[in-house]
Amino acid sequence: MGKPEPHIVVQDLTLAYGANIIQKDLSFTVNRGDIFIIMGGSGCGKSTLLRGMVGLQKPVRGRVLYNGISFWDTGEKERQRIMRNFGVLYQSGALWSSMTLAENVALPLEEHTRLSPDLISEIVSFKLSLTGLAGFEEYYPSELSGGMKKRAGLARAMALDPGILFFDEPSAGLDPVSARLMDRLILELRDSLGATVVIVTHELESIFAVGNNSVFLDAGTKTMIASGDPKILLERSGDPRVRDFLTRGEGAQAAR
Amino acid sequence: MEPELNFHRPDDKTLQVCLAGDWMLGNDIPSAARFSEKIGAASSVERVSFYTGDLGGWDTGLLTFLVRTIKECSPAGIAVDKTGLPPGVQRLLSLASAVPVAKGAKKEPARFSILERVGEWAESFWRGLLEMTAFTGEATVAFTRLITGRARFRRRDLLLTMQQCGAQALPIVSLISVLVGLILAFIGAIQLKLFGAQIYVASLVGIGMVRALAAIMTGVIMSGRTGASFAAQLGTMQVNEEIDALKTLGIPPMEFLVLPRMIALFLMMPLLSLYADLMGILGGFAIGVSMLGLNFTEYYNKTKESVRLDDFWIGLFSAAAFGVLVALAGCMRGMQCGRSASAVGEAATSAVVTSIVSIVVAMAVITVICHVLNI
Numbered sequence: 120m121g122k123p124e125p126h127i128v129v130q131d132l133t134l135a136y137g138a139n140i141i142q143k144d145l146s147f148t149v150n151r152g153d154i155f156i157i158m159g160g161s162g163c164g165k166s167t168l169l170r171g172m173v174g175l176q177k178p179v180r181g182r183v184l185y186n187g188i189s190f191w192d193t194g195e196k197e198r199q200r201i202m203r204n205f206g207v208l209y210q211s212g213a214l215w216s217s218m219t220l221a222e223n224v225a226l227p228l229e230e231h232t233r234l235s236p237d238l239i240s241e242i243v244s245f246k247l248s249l250t251g252l253a254g255f256e257e258y259y260p261s262e263l264s265g266g267m268k269k270r271a272g273l274a275r276a277m278a279l280d281p282g283i284l285f286f287d288e289p290s291a292g293l294d295p296v297s298a299r300l301m302d303r304l305i306l307e308l309r310d311s312l313g314a315t316v317v318i319v320t321h322e323l324e325s326i327f328a329v330g331n332n333s334v335f336l337d338a339g340t341k342t343m344i345a346s347g348d349p350k351i352l353l354e355r356s357g358d359p360r361v362r363d364f365l366t367r368g369e370g371a372q373a374a375r
Numbered sequence: 376m377e378p379e380l381n382f383h384r385p386d387d388k389t390l391q392v393c394l395a396g397d398w399m400l401g402n403d404i405p406s407a408a409r410f411s412e413k414i415g416a417a418s419s420v421e422r423v424s425f426y427t428g429d430l431g432g433w434d435t436g437l438l439t440f441l442v443r444t445i446k447e448c449s450p451a452g453i454a455v456d457k458t459g460l461p462p463g464v465q466r467l468l469s470l471a472s473a474v475p476v477a478k479g480a481k482k483e484p485a486r487f488s489i490l491e492r493v494g495e496w497a498e499s500f501w502r503g504l505l506e507m508t509a510f511t512g513e514a515t516v517a518f519t520r521l522i523t524g525r526a527r528f529r530r531r532d533l534l535l536t537m538q539q540c541g542a543q544a545l546p547i548v549s550l551i552s553v554l555v556g557l558i559l560a561f562i563g564a565i566q567l568k569l570f571g572a573q574i575y576v577a578s579l580v581g582i583g584m585v586r587a588l589a590a591i592m593t594g595v596i597m598s599g600r601t602g603a604s605f606a607a608q609l610g611t612m613q614v615n616e617e618i619d620a621l622k623t624l625g626i627p628p629m630e631f632l633v634l635p636r637m638i639a640l641f642l643m644m645p646l647l648s649l650y651a652d653l654m655g656i657l658g659g660f661a662i663g664v665s666m667l668g669l670n671f672t673e674y675y676n677k678t679k680e681s682v683r684l685d686d687f688w689i690g691l692f693s694a695a696a697f698g699v700l701v702a703l704a705g706c707m708r709g710m711q712c713g714r715s716a717s718a719v720g721e722a723a724t725s726a727v728v729t730s731i732v733s734i735v736v737a738m739a740v741i742t743v744i745c746h747v748l749n750i
Contacts, residue, residue: 253471311464
């Protein structure tokens with residue numbers, strides 16, 4: 120890979136629900152082709168940060184720049200164009216329950232492209248086969264297991280060949296083997312599609328397996344307390360909160 | 376750059392597919408049919424290879440094209456050499472074929488003849504009847520447990536539901552029953568005036584409202600207002616597995632969810648209907664005084680004289696019965712709800728339809744019984 124090229128830049132971001140501040144003063148850069156991890160303990164505002172980045176929740180202060188364009192300051196049309204380049208995998212899949220898997224994946228294609236129905240159905244089959252769901256086109260989400268729903272959600276997120284993939288807890292609720300497969304799938308997709316990936320997670324194994332850059336959010340101080348490659352953070356971070364998290368609390372005991 | 380597709384024969388047995396330009400979905404991607412034609416025309420091909428030296432950008436457009444060509448080759452026994460493709464494309468293709476098509480997973484689109492569909496419909500109608508009977512039975516069992524004091528539900532739920540379907544329904548019930556009284560008086564007045572018997576408007580409105588209309592109108596309002604909300608509530612609980620959670624914790628949903636709703640409507644409906652009686656009579660009174668020139672005492676006395684206590688009892692009894700029916704229909708549709716968003720919508724719709732139909736049928740039955748008993 121060549122020189123790192125900033126893809127997403129977050130500057131002084133503050134997120135709040137009403138007067139209740141969730142996270143403040145967040146600044147970090149995600150380079151093109153990165154697998155960027157947003158980590159932190161439960162309830163520290165990881166998912167809220169993700170919502171702020173994908174355009175579901177307007178931050179109270181600060182900017183999110185995609186290729187240099189400030190997402191929240193630009194016009195509605197431009198915002199839509201930027202969002203079309205996102206693929207988002209929600210925590211529980213968020214598949215539309217009254218549609219089959221094929222219809223779920225086809226909807227973004229039908230809405231945003233002018234491809235023929237035949238071609239769309241071919242693309243849908245291909246995307247489903249990429250996530251290991253070949254043959255499940257006519258199934259409804261309620262007929263699938265949790266892991267399959269997640270993979271179907273991924274197929275839908277990839278429908279428009281997005282440049283940026285966002286994952287909210289991709290391996291939560293999956294068995295270890297499926298979780299590992301999910302990690303490998305994420306790596307594989309990044310390598311072959313050249314997409315930038317942003318993952319919200321607190322699963323240590325995934326963090327070390329896939330992440331090459333990260334930001335650590337703290338619930339107490341309500342801001343980021345570390346950033347960088349998680350493996351390097353594990354070795355070098357002097358902050359006990361970060362070390363504790365990355366070693367499942369065993370680091371502190373070992374030091375004692 | 377426009378995507379281009381060319382063919383090249385380096386030797387007798389090999390067909391080289393040359394891909395050039397940007398193979399992106401927005402562009403006019405060459406059809407895979409051209410590949411099929413080429414391979415059909417040349418019989419001696421045993422191997423297909425790719426040349427992508429001039430390939431620009433690519434996305435799913437290229438991948439679907441390749442998937443189709445590969446599908447074309449495998450039954451003909453032609454080997455596909457993917458080494459000429461960009462590494463990302465190769466990886467994605469192998470990822471896509473990593474998990475084979477799940478055996479038996481494919482569903483065939485079903486096509487039924489009219490006869491089959493009629494049969495299906497009849498069968499589902501019968502199943503619906505059975506389910507309805509079963510649900511009523513279960514509700515009765517829960518009710519007997521309540522009487523023997525063994526039913527479990529939270530008193531707070533009962534009070535909350537009573538407030539929601541009682542006090543909070545007063546404005547809409549007022550509006551509708553005043554208007555019904557008005558309409559009844561208005562239509563009656565035109566006819567009765569012909570005989571100079573406009574004073575009988577008071578009897579018409581009084582008996583009409585008290586004996587039947589108040590109960591029916593409140594029943595219809597409650598089925599749209601409360602029955603639908605019961606169905607949507609319980610349906611959403613079903614979707615979220617909340618009802619399963621109750622069952623596994625050993626709390627019968629029939630007692631915990633259905634009983635309080637049923638009791639609340641059973642208690643509130645007669646009260647609402649009584650209130651609707653008053654409002655309806657007031658509506659009729661307004662017309663009587665303003666248009667027919669009757670005075671207050673006249674109208675009051677005529678109403679008092681013509682409406683018997685029996686009429687009240689019949690009205691209140693019907694209202695209580697309708698309350699149970701609306702609650703049953705709403706809860707039943709909610710509990711039977713499927714596990715999708717559209718199933719919740721269907722449950723609410725079908726709750727309203729079921730309760731209105733059952734209200735009308737019940738009213739008919741009650742009227743016939745009263746006629747036979749000469750009340």
